Amino acid sequence: MGEICQFNRANASAERSDAEPFALGFITNATKDRVDTLQAEKRPLRERLKINREASRIKRMKTSVGHAARLLHFDAHTERNAQLWNKKFITLTYADVDGWQAGHFGAFRKAMNHWCRERGIRLRYVWVAELQKRGALHYHVVVWLPKGKYLPHADAQGWWPHGMTNIVTAQSPIGYITKYASKTTVEQAMGYPRGARMCGHGGLQPEGRRHVRYWQAPMWVRDALTGKADIRKVSGGYMDKFTGEFLPSPWRVVVGAGGQVWAYRIDDQLQEQAA
CATH class of the missing domain: 3.30.70.1910 (Alpha-Beta Plaits)
Incomplete structure:
Protein backbone atom coordinates (compact mmCIF):
# COMPACT_ATOMS: atom_id res chain seq x y z
CA MET A 1 0.00 0.00 0.00
CA GLY A 2 2.86 2.37 0.86
CA GLU A 3 4.50 1.73 -2.50
CA ILE A 4 1.26 2.52 -4.33
CA CYS A 5 0.88 5.84 -2.48
CA GLN A 6 4.46 6.80 -3.23
CA PHE A 7 3.92 5.92 -6.90
CA ASN A 8 0.79 8.06 -7.12
CA ARG A 9 2.51 11.03 -5.46
CA ALA A 10 5.46 10.66 -7.83
CA ASN A 11 3.21 10.59 -10.87
CA ALA A 12 1.27 13.66 -9.66
CA SER A 13 4.54 15.49 -9.04
CA ALA A 14 5.85 14.53 -12.48
CA GLU A 15 2.63 15.69 -14.17
CA ARG A 16 2.83 18.99 -12.32
CA SER A 17 6.49 19.52 -13.24
CA ASP A 18 5.83 18.61 -16.89
CA ALA A 19 2.97 21.08 -17.06
CA GLU A 20 3.74 24.45 -15.42
CA PRO A 21 5.53 25.65 -12.30
CA PHE A 22 3.24 26.04 -9.33
CA ALA A 23 3.62 28.26 -6.28
CA LEU A 24 1.19 29.23 -3.59
CA GLY A 25 -0.11 32.80 -3.89
CA PHE A 26 0.74 33.25 -7.58
CA ILE A 27 -1.22 32.77 -10.81
CA THR A 28 0.36 30.94 -13.69
CA ASN A 29 1.02 32.80 -16.92
CA ALA A 30 -1.57 30.74 -18.77
CA THR A 31 -4.23 31.59 -16.17
CA LYS A 32 -3.28 35.31 -16.29
CA ASP A 33 -3.50 35.38 -20.08
CA ARG A 34 -6.91 33.78 -19.92
CA VAL A 35 -8.12 36.31 -17.30
CA ASP A 36 -6.85 39.22 -19.43
CA THR A 37 -8.65 37.79 -22.46
CA LEU A 38 -11.91 37.43 -20.56
CA GLN A 39 -11.65 40.98 -19.19
CA ALA A 40 -10.96 42.33 -22.66
CA GLU A 41 -14.04 40.51 -23.96
CA LYS A 42 -16.19 41.91 -21.15
CA ARG A 43 -14.75 45.43 -21.14
CA PRO A 44 -13.58 46.45 -24.62
CA LEU A 45 -11.34 49.49 -24.94
CA ARG A 46 -13.38 52.69 -25.05
CA GLU A 47 -12.58 55.72 -27.13
CA ARG A 48 -11.75 58.69 -24.91
CA LEU A 49 -12.68 62.22 -25.92
CA LYS A 50 -10.62 65.11 -24.67
CA ILE A 51 -12.78 67.90 -23.27
CA ALA A 217 -29.08 70.56 -21.95
CA PRO A 218 -27.10 68.07 -24.09
CA MET A 219 -28.74 66.90 -27.30
CA TRP A 220 -29.22 63.32 -26.06
CA VAL A 221 -31.22 64.69 -23.11
CA ARG A 222 -33.37 66.94 -25.32
CA ASP A 223 -34.08 64.04 -27.66
CA ALA A 224 -35.19 61.83 -24.77
CA LEU A 225 -37.28 64.33 -22.76
CA THR A 226 -38.81 66.55 -25.51
CA GLY A 227 -39.57 70.25 -25.33
CA LYS A 228 -42.31 69.86 -22.71
CA ALA A 229 -39.87 68.81 -19.98
CA ASP A 230 -38.38 70.98 -17.26
CA ILE A 231 -34.83 69.65 -17.51
CA ARG A 232 -32.65 69.78 -14.43
CA LYS A 233 -29.09 68.54 -14.05
CA VAL A 234 -28.78 66.23 -11.04
CA SER A 235 -26.15 63.89 -9.68
CA GLY A 236 -25.47 61.16 -12.22
CA GLY A 237 -27.56 62.57 -15.05
CA TYR A 238 -30.64 64.67 -15.78
CA MET A 239 -34.28 64.62 -14.77
CA ASP A 240 -37.62 66.08 -15.80
CA LYS A 241 -38.89 68.07 -12.83
CA PHE A 242 -42.47 67.75 -14.05
CA THR A 243 -42.56 63.94 -14.15
CA GLY A 244 -39.56 62.92 -12.04
CA GLU A 245 -38.16 60.85 -14.92
CA PHE A 246 -34.41 60.32 -14.47
CA LEU A 247 -31.91 59.87 -17.32
CA PRO A 248 -28.57 58.41 -16.18
CA SER A 249 -25.68 59.91 -18.08
CA PRO A 250 -23.97 57.51 -20.51
CA TRP A 251 -20.74 59.47 -20.06
CA ARG A 252 -18.02 59.26 -17.46
CA VAL A 253 -15.45 61.98 -16.91
CA VAL A 254 -11.89 61.48 -15.66
CA VAL A 255 -9.14 64.00 -14.96
CA GLY A 256 -5.63 63.14 -16.11
CA ALA A 257 -2.39 63.70 -14.23
CA GLY A 258 -1.79 66.96 -16.11
CA GLY A 259 -5.26 68.31 -15.35
CA GLN A 260 -6.65 67.32 -18.76
CA VAL A 261 -10.29 66.24 -18.75
CA TRP A 262 -11.39 63.15 -20.68
CA ALA A 263 -14.83 61.66 -21.26
CA TYR A 264 -15.81 58.20 -22.41
CA ARG A 265 -19.15 56.55 -23.06
CA ILE A 266 -19.92 53.56 -20.87
CA ASP A 267 -21.28 50.29 -22.28
CA ASP A 268 -25.05 49.99 -22.52
CA GLN A 269 -24.90 46.79 -20.46
CA LEU A 270 -22.99 48.48 -17.64
CA GLN A 271 -25.36 51.44 -17.75
CA GLU A 272 -28.37 49.12 -17.36
CA GLN A 273 -26.71 47.42 -14.39
CA ALA A 274 -25.98 50.81 -12.78
CA ALA A 275 -29.59 51.84 -13.24
Whole structure:
Protein backbone atom coordinates (compact mmCIF):
# COMPACT_ATOMS: atom_id res chain seq x y z
CA MET A 1 0.00 0.00 0.00
CA GLY A 2 2.86 2.37 0.86
CA GLU A 3 4.50 1.73 -2.50
CA ILE A 4 1.26 2.52 -4.33
CA CYS A 5 0.88 5.84 -2.48
CA GLN A 6 4.46 6.80 -3.23
CA PHE A 7 3.92 5.92 -6.90
CA ASN A 8 0.79 8.06 -7.12
CA ARG A 9 2.51 11.03 -5.46
CA ALA A 10 5.46 10.66 -7.83
CA ASN A 11 3.21 10.59 -10.87
CA ALA A 12 1.27 13.66 -9.66
CA SER A 13 4.54 15.49 -9.04
CA ALA A 14 5.85 14.53 -12.48
CA GLU A 15 2.63 15.69 -14.17
CA ARG A 16 2.83 18.99 -12.32
CA SER A 17 6.49 19.52 -13.24
CA ASP A 18 5.83 18.61 -16.89
CA ALA A 19 2.97 21.08 -17.06
CA GLU A 20 3.74 24.45 -15.42
CA PRO A 21 5.53 25.65 -12.30
CA PHE A 22 3.24 26.04 -9.33
CA ALA A 23 3.62 28.26 -6.28
CA LEU A 24 1.19 29.23 -3.59
CA GLY A 25 -0.11 32.80 -3.89
CA PHE A 26 0.74 33.25 -7.58
CA ILE A 27 -1.22 32.77 -10.81
CA THR A 28 0.36 30.94 -13.69
CA ASN A 29 1.02 32.80 -16.92
CA ALA A 30 -1.57 30.74 -18.77
CA THR A 31 -4.23 31.59 -16.17
CA LYS A 32 -3.28 35.31 -16.29
CA ASP A 33 -3.50 35.38 -20.08
CA ARG A 34 -6.91 33.78 -19.92
CA VAL A 35 -8.12 36.31 -17.30
CA ASP A 36 -6.85 39.22 -19.43
CA THR A 37 -8.65 37.79 -22.46
CA LEU A 38 -11.91 37.43 -20.56
CA GLN A 39 -11.65 40.98 -19.19
CA ALA A 40 -10.96 42.33 -22.66
CA GLU A 41 -14.04 40.51 -23.96
CA LYS A 42 -16.19 41.91 -21.15
CA ARG A 43 -14.75 45.43 -21.14
CA PRO A 44 -13.58 46.45 -24.62
CA LEU A 45 -11.34 49.49 -24.94
CA ARG A 46 -13.38 52.69 -25.05
CA GLU A 47 -12.58 55.72 -27.13
CA ARG A 48 -11.75 58.69 -24.91
CA LEU A 49 -12.68 62.22 -25.92
CA LYS A 50 -10.62 65.11 -24.67
CA ILE A 51 -12.78 67.90 -23.27
CA ASN A 52 -11.83 71.53 -23.69
CA ARG A 53 -13.43 73.06 -20.62
CA GLU A 54 -13.14 76.64 -21.85
CA ALA A 55 -14.68 75.81 -25.23
CA SER A 56 -17.57 74.07 -23.45
CA ARG A 57 -17.99 77.08 -21.21
CA ILE A 58 -18.15 79.44 -24.20
CA LYS A 59 -20.71 77.23 -25.92
CA ARG A 60 -22.99 77.28 -22.86
CA MET A 61 -22.56 81.05 -22.61
CA LYS A 62 -23.58 81.63 -26.23
CA THR A 63 -26.62 79.39 -25.84
CA SER A 64 -27.75 81.11 -22.64
CA VAL A 65 -27.24 84.67 -23.92
CA GLY A 66 -28.87 84.10 -27.30
CA HIS A 67 -32.01 82.39 -26.03
CA ALA A 68 -32.42 84.65 -22.98
CA ALA A 69 -32.16 87.81 -25.10
CA ARG A 70 -34.75 86.58 -27.60
CA LEU A 71 -37.14 85.46 -24.89
CA LEU A 72 -36.83 88.73 -22.95
CA HIS A 73 -37.36 90.80 -26.09
CA PHE A 74 -40.42 88.74 -27.03
CA ASP A 75 -41.77 88.82 -23.47
CA ALA A 76 -41.42 92.60 -23.23
CA HIS A 77 -43.30 93.16 -26.47
CA THR A 78 -46.16 90.77 -25.73
CA GLU A 79 -47.21 92.03 -22.30
CA ARG A 80 -50.87 92.68 -21.70
CA ASN A 81 -50.21 96.42 -21.80
CA ALA A 82 -47.67 96.23 -24.61
CA GLN A 83 -45.91 99.52 -25.19
CA LEU A 84 -42.86 101.02 -26.87
CA TRP A 85 -39.61 100.06 -25.20
CA ASN A 86 -36.49 101.96 -24.35
CA LYS A 87 -33.65 99.47 -24.91
CA LYS A 88 -30.34 100.49 -23.38
CA PHE A 89 -26.85 99.12 -23.86
CA ILE A 90 -24.59 99.65 -20.83
CA THR A 91 -20.83 99.14 -20.61
CA LEU A 92 -19.06 98.85 -17.24
CA THR A 93 -15.27 99.22 -17.34
CA TYR A 94 -12.63 98.82 -14.64
CA ALA A 95 -10.05 101.58 -14.18
CA ASP A 96 -7.47 99.07 -12.92
CA VAL A 97 -6.52 96.02 -14.94
CA ASP A 98 -6.69 93.86 -11.82
CA GLY A 99 -9.68 95.66 -10.34
CA TRP A 100 -12.14 92.77 -10.58
CA GLN A 101 -13.50 91.31 -7.36
CA ALA A 102 -16.35 88.95 -6.72
CA GLY A 103 -19.53 90.85 -5.88
CA HIS A 104 -18.85 94.01 -7.89
CA PHE A 105 -21.31 93.22 -10.65
CA GLY A 106 -23.80 91.77 -8.18
CA ALA A 107 -23.86 95.08 -6.30
CA PHE A 108 -24.50 96.99 -9.55
CA ARG A 109 -27.31 94.62 -10.48
CA LYS A 110 -28.87 94.94 -7.03
CA ALA A 111 -28.81 98.76 -7.23
CA MET A 112 -30.33 98.73 -10.72
CA ASN A 113 -33.06 96.34 -9.61
CA HIS A 114 -33.87 98.53 -6.59
CA TRP A 115 -34.15 101.60 -8.85
CA CYS A 116 -36.59 99.76 -11.14
CA ARG A 117 -38.65 98.34 -8.28
CA GLU A 118 -39.18 101.82 -6.79
CA ARG A 119 -40.68 102.88 -10.15
CA GLY A 120 -42.84 99.80 -10.65
CA ILE A 121 -40.66 98.47 -13.49
CA ARG A 122 -39.89 94.81 -13.98
CA LEU A 123 -36.19 94.71 -14.77
CA ARG A 124 -35.24 92.69 -17.84
CA TYR A 125 -31.56 92.36 -18.70
CA VAL A 126 -28.85 90.18 -20.24
CA TRP A 127 -25.13 90.63 -19.63
CA VAL A 128 -21.81 89.33 -20.94
CA ALA A 129 -18.35 89.66 -19.39
CA GLU A 130 -15.55 90.32 -21.88
CA LEU A 131 -11.79 90.36 -21.42
CA GLN A 132 -10.19 93.46 -22.95
CA LYS A 133 -6.86 93.38 -24.76
CA ARG A 134 -5.24 95.16 -21.81
CA GLY A 135 -6.32 92.22 -19.61
CA ALA A 136 -9.13 93.95 -17.70
CA LEU A 137 -12.59 92.46 -17.46
CA HIS A 138 -15.55 94.63 -18.45
CA TYR A 139 -19.29 94.07 -18.74
CA HIS A 140 -21.85 94.59 -21.50
CA VAL A 141 -25.47 94.80 -20.37
CA VAL A 142 -28.70 95.13 -22.36
CA VAL A 143 -31.73 96.45 -20.44
CA TRP A 144 -35.37 96.66 -21.58
CA LEU A 145 -37.20 99.65 -20.05
CA PRO A 146 -40.64 101.12 -20.80
CA LYS A 147 -40.62 104.14 -23.05
CA GLY A 148 -39.90 107.32 -21.09
CA LYS A 149 -37.86 105.57 -18.38
CA TYR A 150 -34.13 106.28 -18.36
CA LEU A 151 -31.48 104.67 -16.20
CA PRO A 152 -28.96 107.03 -14.60
CA HIS A 153 -25.26 106.65 -15.37
CA ALA A 154 -24.01 103.92 -13.08
CA ASP A 155 -20.74 105.66 -12.14
CA ALA A 156 -22.40 109.02 -11.36
CA GLN A 157 -25.10 107.24 -9.37
CA GLY A 158 -22.50 105.32 -7.35
CA TRP A 159 -23.60 101.95 -8.70
CA TRP A 160 -20.21 101.36 -10.32
CA PRO A 161 -17.38 103.03 -8.36
CA HIS A 162 -14.69 100.89 -10.00
CA GLY A 163 -14.16 102.82 -13.24
CA MET A 164 -16.14 104.26 -16.14
CA THR A 165 -19.58 103.49 -17.56
CA ASN A 166 -21.33 104.23 -20.82
CA ILE A 167 -25.00 103.97 -21.76
CA VAL A 168 -26.49 104.24 -25.27
CA THR A 169 -29.72 103.31 -26.99
CA ALA A 170 -29.65 99.79 -28.44
CA GLN A 171 -31.40 99.70 -31.80
CA SER A 172 -30.85 95.96 -32.03
CA PRO A 173 -30.50 94.64 -28.47
CA ILE A 174 -30.34 90.97 -29.43
CA GLY A 175 -27.69 91.64 -32.08
CA TYR A 176 -25.66 93.78 -29.68
CA ILE A 177 -25.39 91.24 -26.90
CA THR A 178 -24.98 88.14 -29.07
CA LYS A 179 -22.16 89.88 -30.94
CA TYR A 180 -20.18 90.29 -27.73
CA ALA A 181 -20.97 86.73 -26.68
CA SER A 182 -19.60 85.43 -29.99
CA LYS A 183 -16.35 87.43 -29.68
CA THR A 184 -15.01 85.44 -26.72
CA THR A 185 -12.22 83.01 -27.65
CA VAL A 186 -10.80 80.04 -25.76
CA GLU A 187 -7.60 82.00 -25.07
CA GLN A 188 -9.60 84.89 -23.61
CA ALA A 189 -11.74 82.57 -21.49
CA MET A 190 -8.59 81.11 -19.96
CA GLY A 191 -7.64 84.62 -18.82
CA TYR A 192 -10.86 85.34 -16.88
CA PRO A 193 -10.29 85.93 -13.16
CA ARG A 194 -10.88 82.84 -11.09
CA GLY A 195 -14.53 82.75 -10.01
CA ALA A 196 -15.76 85.27 -12.60
CA ARG A 197 -18.96 84.37 -14.41
CA MET A 198 -19.17 84.85 -18.17
CA CYS A 199 -22.82 85.84 -18.52
CA GLY A 200 -26.22 86.07 -16.89
CA HIS A 201 -29.78 87.31 -17.29
CA GLY A 202 -32.77 88.37 -15.23
CA GLY A 203 -36.47 89.10 -15.61
CA LEU A 204 -37.54 85.93 -17.39
CA GLN A 205 -40.78 84.29 -16.38
CA PRO A 206 -40.59 80.64 -15.20
CA GLU A 207 -41.54 79.38 -18.65
CA GLY A 208 -38.75 81.42 -20.22
CA ARG A 209 -36.20 80.04 -17.75
CA ARG A 210 -37.42 76.54 -18.59
CA HIS A 211 -36.77 77.20 -22.27
CA VAL A 212 -33.20 78.35 -21.58
CA ARG A 213 -32.53 75.23 -19.47
CA TYR A 214 -33.90 73.05 -22.25
CA TRP A 215 -31.54 74.47 -24.87
CA GLN A 216 -28.56 74.29 -22.54
CA ALA A 217 -29.08 70.56 -21.95
CA PRO A 218 -27.10 68.07 -24.09
CA MET A 219 -28.74 66.90 -27.30
CA TRP A 220 -29.22 63.32 -26.06
CA VAL A 221 -31.22 64.69 -23.11
CA ARG A 222 -33.37 66.94 -25.32
CA ASP A 223 -34.08 64.04 -27.66
CA ALA A 224 -35.19 61.83 -24.77
CA LEU A 225 -37.28 64.33 -22.76
CA THR A 226 -38.81 66.55 -25.51
CA GLY A 227 -39.57 70.25 -25.33
CA LYS A 228 -42.31 69.86 -22.71
CA ALA A 229 -39.87 68.81 -19.98
CA ASP A 230 -38.38 70.98 -17.26
CA ILE A 231 -34.83 69.65 -17.51
CA ARG A 232 -32.65 69.78 -14.43
CA LYS A 233 -29.09 68.54 -14.05
CA VAL A 234 -28.78 66.23 -11.04
CA SER A 235 -26.15 63.89 -9.68
CA GLY A 236 -25.47 61.16 -12.22
CA GLY A 237 -27.56 62.57 -15.05
CA TYR A 238 -30.64 64.67 -15.78
CA MET A 239 -34.28 64.62 -14.77
CA ASP A 240 -37.62 66.08 -15.80
CA LYS A 241 -38.89 68.07 -12.83
CA PHE A 242 -42.47 67.75 -14.05
CA THR A 243 -42.56 63.94 -14.15
CA GLY A 244 -39.56 62.92 -12.04
CA GLU A 245 -38.16 60.85 -14.92
CA PHE A 246 -34.41 60.32 -14.47
CA LEU A 247 -31.91 59.87 -17.32
CA PRO A 248 -28.57 58.41 -16.18
CA SER A 249 -25.68 59.91 -18.08
CA PRO A 250 -23.97 57.51 -20.51
CA TRP A 251 -20.74 59.47 -20.06
CA ARG A 252 -18.02 59.26 -17.46
CA VAL A 253 -15.45 61.98 -16.91
CA VAL A 254 -11.89 61.48 -15.66
CA VAL A 255 -9.14 64.00 -14.96
CA GLY A 256 -5.63 63.14 -16.11
CA ALA A 257 -2.39 63.70 -14.23
CA GLY A 258 -1.79 66.96 -16.11
CA GLY A 259 -5.26 68.31 -15.35
CA GLN A 260 -6.65 67.32 -18.76
CA VAL A 261 -10.29 66.24 -18.75
CA TRP A 262 -11.39 63.15 -20.68
CA ALA A 263 -14.83 61.66 -21.26
CA TYR A 264 -15.81 58.20 -22.41
CA ARG A 265 -19.15 56.55 -23.06
CA ILE A 266 -19.92 53.56 -20.87
CA ASP A 267 -21.28 50.29 -22.28
CA ASP A 268 -25.05 49.99 -22.52
CA GLN A 269 -24.90 46.79 -20.46
CA LEU A 270 -22.99 48.48 -17.64
CA GLN A 271 -25.36 51.44 -17.75
CA GLU A 272 -28.37 49.12 -17.36
CA GLN A 273 -26.71 47.42 -14.39
CA ALA A 274 -25.98 50.81 -12.78
CA ALA A 275 -29.59 51.84 -13.24
